[in-house]
Amino acid sequence: MTKTDTLTKPHDLGGLPAGPVDRDEHELAYWERRIEAMISLCFAKGVLKDVAQLRDGIENLAPEAYEELSYYERWAASMALLLQDAGVVTEAELQSAIARLRQAQGAD
Amino acid sequence: MARFGIGDQVLIQDRYTPAHHRVPRYVKGQRGEIERVCAAFGQPESLAAGGDGEPFQTLYRVRLKQTDLWSDYAGNPADSLEIEVFEHWLESAD
Numbered sequence: 001m002t003k004t005d006t007l008t009k010p011h012d013l014g015g016l017p018a019g020p021v022d023r024d025e026h027e028l029a030y031w032e033r034r035i036e037a038m039i040s041l042c043f044a045k046g047v048l049k050d051v052a053q054l055r056d057g058i059e060n061l062a063p064e065a066y067e068e069l070s071y072y073e074r075w076a077a078s079m080a081l082l083l084q085d086a087g088v089v090t091e092a093e094l095q096s097a098i099a100r101l102r103q104a105q106g107a108d
Numbered sequence: 109m110a111r112f113g114i115g116d117q118v119l120i121q122d123r124y125t126p127a128h129h130r131v132p133r134y135v136k137g138q139r140g141e142i143e144r145v146c147a148a149f150g151q152p153e154s155l156a157a158g159g160d161g162e163p164f165q166t167l168y169r170v171r172l173k174q175t176d177l178w179s180d181y182a183g184n185p186a187d188s189l190e191i192e193v194f195e196h197w198l199e200s201a202d
Contacts, residue, residue: 015178049155050150050155053158
């Protein structure tokens with residue numbers, strides 16, 4: 001055990017007790033591909049300069065959020081924060097877009 | 109200019125920063141050997157904050173013994189783990 005062991009973030013899991021690693025490949029869902037596309041777009045538009053920025057956002061998720069979110073959901077959460085920091089979208093715009101989508105899904 | 113060369117014994121610093129730093133806890137405080145000098149790259153701590161990564165740091169591939177990392181390691185005692193670590197996280201352990 002290292003002396004900094006207690007100072008870590010939720011992503012730093014190496015060596016902690018855990019079950020077997022799921023090594024199965026899985027087909028990406030369409031929304032997951034869209035997250036990839038949005039990351040590329042953020043680079044192209046200069047909002048994102050380095051993937052380290054997105055990784056930083058993921059590492060800063062609350063431990064409960066980190067646990068709960070899937071791989072691409074974490075990228076999406078981090079990108080949402082980055083886009084707000086860059087002034088591309090506001091929290092209110094994001095929330096109203098989410099509410100609109102939820103309503104549309106509910107109406108199906 | 110790279111501070112370390114192939115075969116040099118190094119200690120991976122046991123410290124913490126809240127910044128994105130790419131050194132997992134299980135290698136902190138461990139000794140290893142330089143397996144190769146990769147190249148110089150921007151510092152993740154700076155890049156993660158939207159910075160330019162300056163001053164660039166040499167990245168090394170460091171070879172560690174699995175038996176040093178895991179006290180209950182049951183594999184071949186000669187097994188190693190290689191991980192890439194930036195120069196500002198390394199100290200000489202010669």
